[in-house]
Amino acid sequence: MSTAIPYVGFDKDVRCVRSLWERFHAGLTEPAEVQNKYHKLLLEEWQRCSSLGVDVAMTRARRLSDEELAARIQAGRLLLETSVPLIDDVGRFLSEVPGLMLLTDTSGSVMHIKGTPAVQEYAATHSGIVVGSRWDETAAGTNGMGTALSTKQPVHVFAAEHFCEGWHSWSCSAAPIFDIDGQTVIGIIDFTTNQSDFRDQALALTVSLANSIQAKIALHRQLDRSRLLAAFSERSHRYPRDEMLLVDHAERPLMHSSTDASLEISARWKAGDRGYGEVIQSTDVLSPATGNSIGKILHFSRTRPSGYGQVFQSAEAGASVAQPFRFGKFISSDAETIKLLKEIERVSQADVNVLLIGETGTGKELIARQIHACSPRRDKPYLAVNCGAISPELLESTFFGYVRGAFSGADPKGRAGYFEATQGGTLFLDEVGELPLAMQAALLRVLEDGSFLRVGSTSAQQADCRIIAATHRNLEELVAQGLFRQDLYYRLKIVQRRIKPIRERVGDIPVLVSHIRSELELKHKLQRTRIDDMAMALLAAYSWPGNAREIRNVMEAALLCADGVLGVEHLPPELQAVVESSTSQDSSTSARRSDDTEYERQLIIGLLRKYRKVNHVAKALGIARSTLYRKFEALGIEQREYADETPDMC
Numbered sequence: 285m286s287t288a289i290p291y292v293g294f295d296k297d298v299r300c301v302r303s304l305w306e307r308f309h310a311g312l313t314e315p316a317e318v319q320n321k322y323h324k325l326l327l328e329e330w331q332r333c334s335s336l337g338v339d340v341a342m343t344r345a346r347r348l349s350d351e352e353l354a355a356r357i358q359a360g361r362l363l364l365e366t367s368v369p370l371i372d373d374v375g376r377f378l379s380e381v382p383g384l385m386l387l388t389d390t391s392g393s394v395m396h397i398k399g400t401p402a403v404q405e406y407a408a409t410h411s412g413i414v415v416g417s418r419w420d421e422t423a424a425g426t427n428g429m430g431t432a433l434s435t436k437q438p439v440h441v442f443a444a445e446h447f448c449e450g451w452h453s454w455s456c457s458a459a460p461i462f463d464i465d466g467q468t469v470i471g472i473i474d475f476t477t478n479q480s481d482f483r484d485q486a487l488a489l490t491v492s493l494a495n496s497i498q499a500k501i502a503l504h505r506q507l508d509r510s511r512l513l514a515a516f517s518e519r520s521h522r523y524p525r526d527e528m529l530l531v532d533h534a535e536r537p538l539m540h541s542s543t544d545a546s547l548e549i550s551a552r553w554k555a556g557d558r559g560y561g562e563v564i565q566s567t568d569v570l571s572p573a574t575g576n577s578i579g580k581i582l583h584f585s586r587t588r589p590s591g592y593g594q595v596f597q598s599a600e601a602g603a604s605v606a607q608p609f610r611f612g613k614f615i616s617s618d619a620e621t622i623k624l625l626k627e628i629e630r631v632s633q634a635d636v637n638v639l640l641i642g643e644t645g646t647g648k649e650l651i652a653r654q655i656h657a658c659s660p661r662r663d664k665p666y667l668a669v670n671c672g673a674i675s676p677e678l679l680e681s682t683f684f685g686y687v688r689g690a691f692s693g694a695d696p697k698g699r700a701g702y703f704e705a706t707q708g709g710t711l712f713l714d715e716v717g718e719l720p721l722a723m724q725a726a727l728l729r730v731l732e733d734g735s736f737l738r739v740g741s742t743s744a745q746q747a748d749c750r751i752i753a754a755t756h757r758n759l760e761e762l763v764a765q766g767l768f769r770q771d772l773y774y775r776l777k778i779v780q781r782r783i784k785p786i787r788e789r790v791g792d793i794p795v796l797v798s799h800i801r802s803e804l805e806l807k808h809k810l811q812r813t814r815i816d817d818m819a820m821a822l823l824a825a826y827s828w829p830g831n832a833r834e835i836r837n838v839m840e841a842a843l844l845c846a847d848g849v850l851g852v853e854h855l856p857p858e859l860q861a862v863v864e865s866s867t868s869q870d871s872s873t874s875a876r877r878s879d880d881t882e883y884e885r886q887l888i889i890g891l892l893r894k895y896r897k898v899n900h901v902a903k904a905l906g907i908a909r910s911t912l913y914r915k916f917e918a919l920g921i922e923q924r925e926y927a928d929e930t931p932d933m934c
């Protein structure tokens with residue numbers, strides 16, 4: 285590609301360029317045959333698009349799937365939250381100009397659109413210019429957004445300069461947005477108008493806006509760097525002998541611990557060699573603004589862990605059955621739960637009510653918060669309400685507010701309720717099954733017609749908030765018992781999902797233990813604590829009736845009592861009882877076995893008694909079923925005494 289700025293500074297003759305475009309696609313003109321610098325540049329660009337297999341007859345842009353778009357939006361949170369306010373501010377000044385201001389991410393996918401309604405509707409209908417549409421050159425040929433991304437330069441692509449005939453009615457002025465290094469393009473700003481409405485100042489506008497966004501991004505990156513260095517400094521102080529490396533969001537090394545091995549790891553990392561030394565622990569440092577990772581602290585080991593890690597893949601070894609998936613602060617390696625979270629992530633974009641079913645402590649509120657964070661309402665208020673904690677007499681005034689003098693003791697100025705407080709945002713109704721029938725009826729009215737009355741008022745107000753409800757109770761049973769309105773149930777459960785308890789997510793215990801341990805060590809400024817093998821086995825074998833909340837409470841108490849090593853003695857009696865029950869039999873046989881072999885045998889027996897399913901035990905151990913059957917034979921375990929061999933449905 286030429287180093288000249290594409291399509292800028294040339295006298296553009298629409299009819300001449302159209303003729304050149306027609307001759308090229310008819311095979312009558314080659315770049316080598318043309319002396320005109322401008323025409324030669326166009327032909328080279330078109331030829332490159334042709335070699336990429338772009339359909340010249342394309343009239344509508346390709347689109348990302350809902351899942352891909354949700355992933356892009358999550359990955360581009362910083363770009364969106366930095367750019368959108370600036371774009372919207374500029375948009376107010378361009379309200380009389382028929383055009384569109386577009387933001388794409390580093391893949392050329394449109395993340396945000398601001399423009400006059402008529403142009404926006406026409407662009408969506410005739411060219412497929414919508415959020416989620418793809419404009420990289422491999423997908424859409426020569427165009428403002430894709431060509432700016434490809435060349436890393438400002439461009440103005442006008443009329444027939446576009447490779448695809450379907451874009452010939454447009455004029456596109458685009459400029460790249462660079463990351464703090466000044467080299468990496470993280471997005472594109474584009475101003476698109478009908479070719480007849482082209483403004484000479486459009487390119488200057490996009491360049492200026494891109495520079496403003498870059499400045500805000502750079503400030504965020506500097507703040508992120510300070511957070512990363514502070515986190516690494518604290519971690520290095522606690523673990524001075526550990527081999528550690530700090531990397532930023534792009535996995536560029538920022539700092540390493542003061543060991544010779546860490547110096548070598550950092551040098552090799554910079555050179556692109558990521559295979560030197562084994563990462564045994566990776567801790568994400570999260571942005572408080574977006575919740576995305578801004579970098580990682582990596583702990584290295586030069587040798588592969590052995591012993592217990594071969595029996596039970598503990599979080600201590602940094603291993604799990606599946607790669608953990610994060611949905612906000614909710615983390616899981618369970619395949620079914622990961623599938624559910626991805627479904628919820630897609631649903632987040634749609635403005636529909638969601639009902640979450642699950643036991644106390646399973647993380648329903650974490651999921652609700654992330655649904656809001658991924659939704660178009662993310663810039664508006666989010667409010668979590670425990671419906672079971674509000675006095676029945678106060679429910680109506682709490683939810684709907686009240687006017688001056690509504691009742692004795694009322695605030696003289698009146699007070700807004702939850703629906704007003706969350707206008708435009710999300711209202712999370714936790715334990716919605718605890719609402720009395722009268723309040724259920726009032727809530728139903730709001731969901732049906734979108735209006736409500738403040739207590740003491742006759743003037744209806746409009747409610748504009750998304751409802752996410754949650755409960756640990758079986759609402760269908762409550763409906764059958766006449767304790768919950770069926771019509772309200774159907775209003776709430778437009779999308780309904782059950783969050784599995786920990787005892788059904790056998791592979792999540794090591795993941796959660798590791799994650800919670802890291803959080804608590806930072807919270808209490810504790811030294812790095814190693815979890816004893818037997819203690820980890822007990823943590824894995826326990827049923828956790830209180831779910832993740834109980835894991836956190838147990839881990840917090842144990843870590844505060846431990847001094848570098850968390851052992852069985854630091855765990856509560858109910859966990860210790862798990863191993864006592866599994867080791868009560870076969871004492872004479874156990875005495876003849878080695879300690880390691882007997883430990884492995886009793887661990888497997890304990891897990892068999894807990895889960896009753898061989899595949900669940902294999903998941904908990906992080907090994908294949910075939911390997912587990914070989915262990916049965918080698919250790920003299922008759923699995924039929926402990927496990928149900930009926931086929932699993934999950």
